[in-house]
Amino acid sequence: MKAEPYKNYDTVLIAVDSIIFGFDGVKLKALLIKRNFEPETNKWSLMGGFVRADESVDDAATRVLTQLTGLSDIYMEQLACFGDINRDSAGRVIAIAYFALIKIDDHSDEVLQQFNARWFDLNKIPKMIFDHKKMLQVAREHLQVKAASQPIGFELLPKKFTLSQLQNLYEAIYETSFDKRNFTRKIKSLGVLQKLNEKEKETSRKGSFYYLFDKQQYKKLEKDIKKFI
Amino acid sequence: MKAEPYKNYDTVLIAVDSIIFGFDGVKLKALLIKRNFEPETNKWSLMGGFVRADESVDDAATRVLTQLTGLSDIYMEQLACFGDINRDSAGRVIAIAYFALIKIDDHSDEVLQQFNARWFDLNKIPKMIFDHKKMLQVAREHLQVKAASQPIGFELLPKKFTLSQLQNLYEAIYETSFDKRNFTRKIKSLGVLQKLNEKEKETSRKGSFYYLFDKQQYKKLEKDIKKFI
DNA sequence: GTTTTAATGGTAATAAGTACACTAATTGGA
DNA sequence: TCCAATTAGTGTACTTATTACCATTAAAAC
Numbered sequence: 327m328k329a330e331p332y333k334n335y336d337t338v339l340i341a342v343d344s345i346i347f348g349f350d351g352v353k354l355k356a357l358l359i360k361r362n363f364e365p366e367t368n369k370w371s372l373m374g375g376f377v378r379a380d381e382s383v384d385d386a387a388t389r390v391l392t393q394l395t396g397l398s399d400i401y402m403e404q405l406a407c408f409g410d411i412n413r414d415s416a417g418r419v420i421a422i423a424y425f426a427l428i429k430i431d432d433h434s435d436e437v438l439q440q441f442n443a444r445w446f447d448l449n450k451i452p453k454m455i456f457d458h459k460k461m462l463q464v465a466r467e468h469l470q471v472k473a474a475s476q477p478i479g480f481e482l483l484p485k486k487f488t489l490s491q492l493q494n495l496y497e498a499i500y501e502t503s504f505d506k507r508n509f510t511r512k513i514k515s516l517g518v519l520q521k522l523n524e525k526e527k528e529t530s531r532k533g534s535f536y537y538l539f540d541k542q543q544y545k546k547l548e549k550d551i552k553k554f555i
Numbered sequence: 556m557k558a559e560p561y562k563n564y565d566t567v568l569i570a571v572d573s574i575i576f577g578f579d580g581v582k583l584k585a586l587l588i589k590r591n592f593e594p595e596t597n598k599w600s601l602m603g604g605f606v607r608a609d610e611s612v613d614d615a616a617t618r619v620l621t622q623l624t625g626l627s628d629i630y631m632e633q634l635a636c637f638g639d640i641n642r643d644s645a646g647r648v649i650a651i652a653y654f655a656l657i658k659i660d661d662h663s664d665e666v667l668q669q670f671n672a673r674w675f676d677l678n679k680i681p682k683m684i685f686d687h688k689k690m691l692q693v694a695r696e697h698l699q700v701k702a703a704s705q706p707i708g709f710e711l712l713p714k715k716f717t718l719s720q721l722q723n724l725y726e727a728i729y730e731t732s733f734d735k736r737n738f739t740r741k742i743k744s745l746g747v748l749q750k751l752n753e754k755e756k757e758t759s760r761k762g763s764f765y766y767l768f769d770k771q772q773y774k775k776l777e778k779d780i781k782k783f784i
Numbered sequence: 785g786t787t788t789t790a791a792t793g794g795t796a797a798t799a800a801g802t803a804c805a806c807t808a809a810t811t812g813g814a
Numbered sequence: 815t816c817c818a819a820t821t822a823g824t825g826t827a828c829t830t831a832t833t834a835c836c837a838t839t840a841a842a843a844c
Contacts, residue, residue, distance in 0.1 A: 331593040331645050336608040337566035340638075340649060364560040379565040379647055383638025407636050407651050409569075409612025416560050418608055420569060422636045490790080507792075508833070525841095530789040532841040719822080736824065737802070759821040760810040782800095 341414075341421040342387040343374035343458065345405065345465035346395075348430035348445055349482040351491055354498040355430070355445040356462060358454070359394070362442055365416040366455040372462070373443070374421070387424040396437040401427040401481040405465055413457045423461045425468055427481035473499050474555055477518065477544055486536040488526050489513070496555055516551060518544045570643075570650040571616040572603035572687065574634065574694035575624075577659035577674055578711040580720060583727045584659070584674040585691060587683065588623070591671055594645040595684045601691070602672070603650070616653040625666040630656040630710040634694055642686045652690045654697055656710035702728050703784050706747065706773055715765040717755050718742070725784055745780060747773045 346357040358370045375390035377383050384404070392398055405423040413421070430445065438444065446452065451462065473479055479495050480487075493509050513519065520540045525533030544551075575586040587599045604619035606612050613633070621627055634652040642650070659674065667673065675681065680691065702708050708724050709716075722738050742748065749769045754762035773780075 332568055332605070332648070335568055335605040337568050338606070338608065339561055339564055339566050340569070376561070376564040377567070377638070377649070379567065380640065382640050383636055383649060386638075404636060407612055407633055409606070409615075409651070411609065411611050419561070420606070420612060422638070488790090505834070506790095507794095507835095510791080511793095512832090525790095527842085530841095531843045532788070532790050534790050717822090734803075735822090736804085739823080740825095741801090756810090760812080761808075761820075761822050762810070763822055 339417065339419045340377040340383065340386075341374050341419050342377060342383060342390055342424060343372040343421050343461060344387060344391050344402070344424040344426045345372060345462050346391075346426045346428060347465070347469060347482065348428050349495050349498065350430055350445070352494060352498070354448050354482075354495075356448060356451065357395075357428075357438075357443055357445055358452070360442040360444070361455070369455045370452045371455045372423075372458045373441075377422075383422050387422070391424075391426060394437075394441050394443070395428070396434060397428060401478065405461070405468060408457055408461060410457065415456065421457075421461075423465070425465050427478060429482065429484055431484070469499060475553060477539065477554055479554075480539040486522060486524070486526075486538060488534040488536060490529075490534060492537070512555070516554070517547060568646065568648045569606040569612065569615075570603050570648050571606060571612060571619055571653060572601040572637075572650050572690060573616060573620050573631070573653040573655045574601060574691050575620075575655045575657060576694070576698060576711065577657055578724050578727065579659055579674070581723060581727070583677050583711075583724075585677060585680065586624075586657075586667075586672055586674055587681070589671040589673070590684070598684045599681045599687075600684045601652075601687045602670075606651075612651050616651070620653075620655060623666075623670050623672070624657070625663060626657060630707065634690070634697060637686055637690060639686065644685065650686075650690075652694070654694050656707060658711065658713055660713070698728055704782060706768065706783055708783075709768040715751060715753070715755075715767060717763040717765060719758075719763060721766070741784070745783070746776060 348355045348357060357373065359373055361367055361369055361371055373390060373394045375386065375393075377386040381389065387402065387404075388400075391400055391402065403425050405425040408421040408423060411418065413419070448466065451459065453459075454462070469478075473496070479492070479499070482495060483491060489510055492513065493504060493506065496509070497503050518540050520538040520543075522536040522538060524536050526536055527533040577584045577586060586602065588602055590596055590598055590600055602619060602623045604615065604622075606615040610618065616631065616633075617629075620629055620631065632654050634654040637650040637652060640647065642648070677695065680688065682688075683691070698707075702725070708721070708728070711724060712720060718739055721742065722733060722735065725738070726732050747769050749767040749772075751765040751767065753765050755765055756762040
């Protein structure tokens, strides 16, 4: 039903599509689904859905993501609007893209299978429908920009992580390598890591200490931290 | 007309609303209109309109801005989507906000009058409809972030400008003051200003040289310039 | 005790940022 | 014509980040 003063204007469908990044300890990944519905059945795409009349756009994005991943507290922010006229092969649809970061872990496997979803290495992305590859590209750039100034990297790591894992993550984000000492020095100097008395023993004999990201401490220091990395 | 596979989904109206900044040499301003149409007649709002079925969202924003300002080459970029369910008092409308920078100059006065538009000092913004003040706030923050890394400030200045004008602009954007020598040195060191042999004589007896922004030179150096200011 | 990876300190060189004060050019008016 | 007033224009020393490079010890598993 259209509002009175606006009755002569066109309405369109609004999609919310999420670019979901994850990190497996070595590589950055994006979560895609193989569509088992129309249109573009059997092709790869981002996770998405339509905004309903009775929900906000942000709520729609959250709803869709929760439905498709089974996860409820996902880091998520609006990325951009994609509004080209023929971007969707099946009709006029304007998409609002969302940028999401999740902690990959094992027990979500069933959900992934249920929805035909798969994690893809960022440089092995398959052909995708519509302008989804462009969305992914924009999201990747956003990740680099954002991760430089804010501590969003921790959203991709388990609660407890080692310094090596943290460094691997940033190296994956920026597709480069950092000097270990400089990296450690810098990240520690921010004063937002909390060292645990517990070691990760899988990847080395010596074992490396786990750390936590101290969010409260970060909040306190936030105004002094212009650059995260 | 809805596309077949999507026929069970809701459609909505899409507005494009532009936050337009200008600089009068001293202060940053935003361009608002006093609405002479429904809804919310006689209240202040951003310039906006609706996306038509036969145009892209970006095109709609450009069209609306051109109609309302009479200007055709305006710096413009997408800012954000505002999609709360009751944001518009007259119905469900999702807004895509655009960020625009224009060079204030005299000969657009007629257009301003025609559309009931007025430039407002940023700390004297009147009450605005819907969530338009929030949009303005987001745009202001975006201006600060963006101006730090890219030379968008020149979009707000006349083609020929003095170093003082340039400094005043950045001081207005960041609501602070800079040391004149440091500012000049930094901006000159970027190598994108072109000094003219012509002086502005209105504001001082000595007169100060005009400069141009050398866009081509900037393009060449772009990759080396991480931070503009 | 051999092997493996973690953890750590230092330093030198470079680049970026900050603080600070005087002279130059010009005009208008005495 | 000269003085006063006004804004433009400029250099240097100091501090703080950033980067690059190098090497050794520590802990634990086998």
